Amino acid sequence: MATISLFGIIIRFLLGGGAVVACTVISRKAGTKIGGIFAAFPAVFLAALLTLRLDMKGMDLIHQSIILSQGALVGMFINIICAMAVVYFSDRLGWKKGLTHSLIGWFIVSLGYAVFLG
Numbered sequence: 001m002a003t004i005s006l007f008g009i010i011i012r013f014l015l016g017g018g019a020v021v022a023c024t025v026i027s028r029k030a031g032t033k034i035g036g037i038f039a040a041f042p043a044v045f046l047a048a049l050l051t052l053r054l055d056m057k058g059m060d061l062i063h064q065s066i067i068l069s070q071g072a073l074v075g076m077f078i079n080i081i082c083a084m085a086v087v088y089f090s091d092r093l094g095w096k097k098g099l100t101h102s103l104i105g106w107f108i109v110s111l112g113y114a115v116f117l118g
Helices: 006-030 032-039 043-055 058-093 095-117
Strands: none
Touching: 006 032, 006 043, 043 058, 058 095
16 A cells, blocks of 8 residues: 655645635636536546655556556546436435435445445
8 A cells, every 4th residue: 555645645635625616716707517517627636646756656656647547537437427317316306315316326336346346
């Protein structure tokens, strides 16, 4: 298991939090559809890749970058399914129950992937 430096954690926190703030501002200024597009920005993935470089070197860096990228692809696919589920369930059950059902589904699918295929 790789270790993460304190500096790496701070970078992830700042980039992830900054992306959330930027998406909120863009959404309020340009509308929710544009804000939704920016909400899909992979800030956590980019921060993780950046901090891998700080924490690893050589072949270990390459290997961990490949693993991280493969996981990000699966995660992005699961997020697309979750977003579609939010639209579907919110339309039928209301936004609170729709969001709850979708997030529970996201958790089950993500956990299943991590346990059985990860």
